Amino acid sequence: MPRIARADVERVASLARLSVSDEEADRLAAELDSLLEYVETLRQVDTDGIEPTSHVIPMATPMRHDRSVPGLDPELALANAPERHGSAFVVPKVIEGEDEG
Amino acid sequence: MSEPLATLGSLRAALDSGAVSSADLVEACVTRARASQESLHAFAGLRAEGARADAQAADARRARGELRSPLDGLPVAIKDNMVQAGELTTCASRILEGFVSPYTATAVARLEQAGAIAIGRTNMDEFAMGSSTEHSVYGPARNPWDRERTPGGSSGGSAAAVAAGVVPGALGSDTGGSIRQPASLSGVVGLKPTYGRVSRWGLVAFASSLDQVGVLAHTAADCAWLLEAIAGHDSRDSTSLPEPVPRYSEALGGDVSGLVLGLPREYFVEEGGDPEVLSAVREAVSELERAGAKVREVSLPHTRYAVATYYLIATAEASSNLARYDGVRYGHRAAGVRNLADMYQRTRSEGFGNEVKRRIILGTYVLSAGYYDAYYRKAQQVRTLLRRDFEEAFRDCDAIATPTSPETAFRIASKTDDPLTMYLSDIYTVSANLAGIPGVSIPCGFAKGLPVGLQLLGRALDEATLLRIADAFQRRTDHHRQRPPEAP
Numbered sequence: 001m002p003r004i005a006r007a008d009v010e011r012v013a014s015l016a017r018l019s020v021s022d023e024e025a026d027r028l029a030a031e032l033d034s035l036l037e038y039v040e041t042l043r044q045v046d047t048d049g050i051e052p053t054s055h056v057i058p059m060a061t062p063m064r065h066d067r068s069v070p071g072l073d074p075e076l077a078l079a080n081a082p083e084r085h086g087s088a089f090v091v092p093k094v095i096e097g098e099d100e101g
Numbered sequence: 102m103s104e105p106l107a108t109l110g111s112l113r114a115a116l117d118s119g120a121v122s123s124a125d126l127v128e129a130c131v132t133r134a135r136a137s138q139e140s141l142h143a144f145a146g147l148r149a150e151g152a153r154a155d156a157q158a159a160d161a162r163r164a165r166g167e168l169r170s171p172l173d174g175l176p177v178a179i180k181d182n183m184v185q186a187g188e189l190t191t192c193a194s195r196i197l198e199g200f201v202s203p204y205t206a207t208a209v210a211r212l213e214q215a216g217a218i219a220i221g222r223t224n225m226d227e228f229a230m231g232s233s234t235e236h237s238v239y240g241p242a243r244n245p246w247d248r249e250r251t252p253g254g255s256s257g258g259s260a261a262a263v264a265a266g267v268v269p270g271a272l273g274s275d276t277g278g279s280i281r282q283p284a285s286l287s288g289v290v291g292l293k294p295t296y297g298r299v300s301r302w303g304l305v306a307f308a309s310s311l312d313q314v315g316v317l318a319h320t321a322a323d324c325a326w327l328l329e330a331i332a333g334h335d336s337r338d339s340t341s342l343p344e345p346v347p348r349y350s351e352a353l354g355g356d357v358s359g360l361v362l363g364l365p366r367e368y369f370v371e372e373g374g375d376p377e378v379l380s381a382v383r384e385a386v387s388e389l390e391r392a393g394a395k396v397r398e399v400s401l402p403h404t405r406y407a408v409a410t411y412y413l414i415a416t417a418e419a420s421s422n423l424a425r426y427d428g429v430r431y432g433h434r435a436a437g438v439r440n441l442a443d444m445y446q447r448t449r450s451e452g453f454g455n456e457v458k459r460r461i462i463l464g465t466y467v468l469s470a471g472y473y474d475a476y477y478r479k480a481q482q483v484r485t486l487l488r489r490d491f492e493e494a495f496r497d498c499d500a501i502a503t504p505t506s507p508e509t510a511f512r513i514a515s516k517t518d519d520p521l522t523m524y525l526s527d528i529y530t531v532s533a534n535l536a537g538i539p540g541v542s543i544p545c546g547f548a549k550g551l552p553v554g555l556q557l558l559g560r561a562l563d564e565a566t567l568l569r570i571a572d573a574f575q576r577r578t579d580h581h582r583q584r585p586p587e588a589p
Contacts, residue, residue: 004466008466009462012462012465012466012469013462013465014446015465015469016420016424016449016461016462016465017424017427017442017445017446017449018446018449018450018453018458018461018462019446019447019450020450020458028458028459028462031459031520032459032462032463032466034521035412035463035520035521035524038408038409038521039409039412039413039476039480041405041406041409042406042409042410042413042479042480042483043479044406045403045406045479045482045483045486047479047482047483047486050482050485050486051482051485052478052481052482052484052485053481053482053484053485053488053535054310054481055310055340056296056310056488056535056536056537056561057295057296057297057340057342057537057561059297059340059342061339062336062339064336072203072204073203076203077203077430079201079203080199080200080201080203080430080431080432081430081431082428082429082431082432082433082434083434089429089430091429091441091444092438092439092440092441092443092444093440093441094440094441095440
């Protein structure tokens with residue numbers, strides 16, 4: 001039985017803010033299913049009591065002085081904005097159901 | 102002039118003797134980059150005017166006797182995932198179309214400070230996700246040895262540009278083999294340093310616990326110069342290592358006597374690998390033995406789990422890193438949207454290509470509620486075992502020798518329909534990223550006219566030993582002097 005159905009792909013895609021067509025969802029379901037089948041091989045490994053590795057080189061978290069330093073120039077930060085207003089990024093309405101301004 | 106450019110070392114000698122100027126070199130690079138673009142597609146964009154101005158400044162420094170470093174005035178190329186202030190960076194993705202960086206990546210800034218001149222951005226798999234440079238919004242890059250084949254990936258544009266003599270050296274990034282595999286398939290040297298040796302500041306993040314900036318060139322000696330320039334601590338990358346940077350170029354004496362090379366038995370299995378690749382790699386090991394190295398078998402027993410471990414960790418981290426592309430602050434934004442949620446969804450769906458979407462969805466799945474322990478945590482535990490394999494092996498040897506890739510350059514479009522087949526082409530390279538150790542691929546022969554790479558893996562922070570072995574091999578062989586045929 002496949003691990004992944006089209007509905008799973010649609011659910012995960014929506015968590016990732018991606019939309020997929022029915023055709024894409026079917027293709028992705030088959031591909032993810034075969035990838036997950038492949039990674040199932042990890043079940044063969046006994047990892048009882050093994051610490052997970054999240055960082056490969058042992059090092060202490062570096063600290064810095066709590067001093068203010070110059071940040072990015074606002075004009076530079078806004079230079080790539082798809083839409084801006086003064087020193088703000090403009091985005092579409094966040095809340096649905098209200099009249100368009 | 103459209104002659105292939107030589108090594109960094111010989112170009113520096115030509116500059117020193119006054120035979121050429123930096124302006125001449127940059128002009129030659131730009132001309133050759135343009136001439137090769139149709140057949141190789143190695144570049145995402147050129148910065149001809151900026152490079153010309155940089156060359157004039159370098160020539161003026163030289164005239165005043167104020168050279169900044171051995172790299173001063175030499176042209177290089179930068180993978181399209183490292184930012185340079187005022188220049189485009191797109192990661193070969195539609196979602197970053199038109200993005201002009203407000204700042205410069207540390208590795209690029211250090212090359213600039215050394216006087217090296219960036220002539221352009223190299224083609225890559227979108228967000229460095231791929232092994233063939235086919236998943237690019239610019240279209241596939243091609244292998245100079247056979248234009249029907251891929252140069253490997255994801256730093257395939259950098260590898261092709263160096264192999265074809267367009268630039269003498271280039272920066273790449275390596276998350277699971279993305280420098281070493283294209284170096285192998287294109288017949289150049291590619292070095293992935295220890296995780297944390299080079300700052301990741303300004304490298305667009307793919308999988309943050311695996312990503313590392315590295316270099317591609319024709320020789321180990323050239324790589325030593327480039328690495329010396331870009332390595333070292335950077336307070337803007339909290340994972341960058343504080344250890345001082347050795348003079349790698351001074352570690353190259355040609356002598357490997359007494360060094361012990363480990364051959365992992367799990368990497369020399371006949372099934373799955375091209376026998377001609379294995380025999381070229383075995384012959385390279387014999388050459389190093391004749392140079393005085395000792396060879397012994399070692400074991401890396403968890404090797405067969407490396408690709409599965411890698412794809413779980415890399416996709417999980419990618420799904421998190423790529424959440425930032427939302428159409429709000431930069432890059433592509435979908436038109437005619439209903440509301441914010443619709444903008445996010447349509448921007449991302451239009452902006453990302455299929456391979457990136459596939460990995461984001463897999464990564465989101467393995468991190469989602471109920472699956473985290475079974476997939477992500479399990480992979481991190483196996484990662485610990487893979488690291489221990491190397492710690493154990495390095496008790497018995499100074500470096501590990503393997504094939505870089507199980508095969509030579511493969512045909513364009515031959516693997517794009519089957520993601521798992523493409524992922525398995527990284528089988529010999531992903532372990533070094535999971536363990537954080539350095540690795541280098543060097544040209545070690547040919548199989549049916551296509552380059553074969555020897556991979557050397559070393560202890561953490563021991564790039565010097567890898568470069569020393571690679572350099573000794575290149576002093577005794579001429580594989581790295583072979584050049585691909587010129588385009589018809």
